[in-house]
Amino acid sequence: MSQISVLVVEDEPAIAETLIYSLEIDGFAVTHVGTGTEAIEQFQKEPHDLLVLDVGLPDITGFDVCREIRKTSDVPLLFLTARESEIDRVVGLELGGDDYVTKPFSPRELTARIQAILRRSRSTPTHSSNSANDLSEIKLGRITLFPDRYQAQCDGRDLELSRYEFGMLRVFMEHPGRVYTRDQLMELVWDEPEAALDRTVDAHIKTLRRKLHDVDEAFDPVKTHRGIGYSFDNLEST
Ligand code: CA
Helix, strand or coil, rough: CCCCEEEECCHHHHHHHHHHHHHCCCCCCEEEEEHHHHHHHHHHHCCCCCEECCCCCCCCCCHHHHHHHCCCCCCCCEEEECCHHHHHHHCCCCCCEEEEEEECCHHHHHHHHHHHHHHHHHHHCCCCCEEEEEECEEEECCCEHHHHEEEEEEEEEEECCEEEEEEEEHHHHCCCCCCEHHHHHHHHCCCCCCHCCCCHHHHHHHHHHHHHHHHCCCCCEEEECCCCCEECCCCCCC
């Protein structure tokens, strides 16, 4: 079994030591660097399976590191934050982080988050296509999307979604587990996002849920994050 490699980017030696220790106990192969520049260099030299990234680094910020790495990679990324203002930016996920842990944290909490992120990234959707440009199908758990036709099926049954419901479902399924704010959904799905309202998103989420419930009353893969937004839970059941 090959080890999962984690790149830890943390400048405070005591925190770094605790992190390395608990990750190694859990069986991860850990590489540690103390600055953002080193992190980017190290990642380009040797791609890792996951990054644990402190926001407050001595040279550039963890956000800068994330932005740089996101240019070339979709690697799962967990932020370590110390301040409320940082949490807002991470939770908005404008930066493409997968999750965050607030300092001080327990090593157990951290490794639990890492395991959850890895589970999610392992269940990313399968894209099958006829050619590189023609995306004919996105399948995740019980739901299959046919982007060319703007069609979605659950358990093989057509969901008959409106274009906005379809658009949101597609965004969710391309990044299962990632939380999207209403603003982000509007930007990504609506043609004229400035004309739409927050409650427009809520209304379409409601109808999307109802259509999924029509197939199976117990099936609710769209998760509400109070005060933040929505995400898609990859429920593989039945
Ligand atoms: Ca720091």
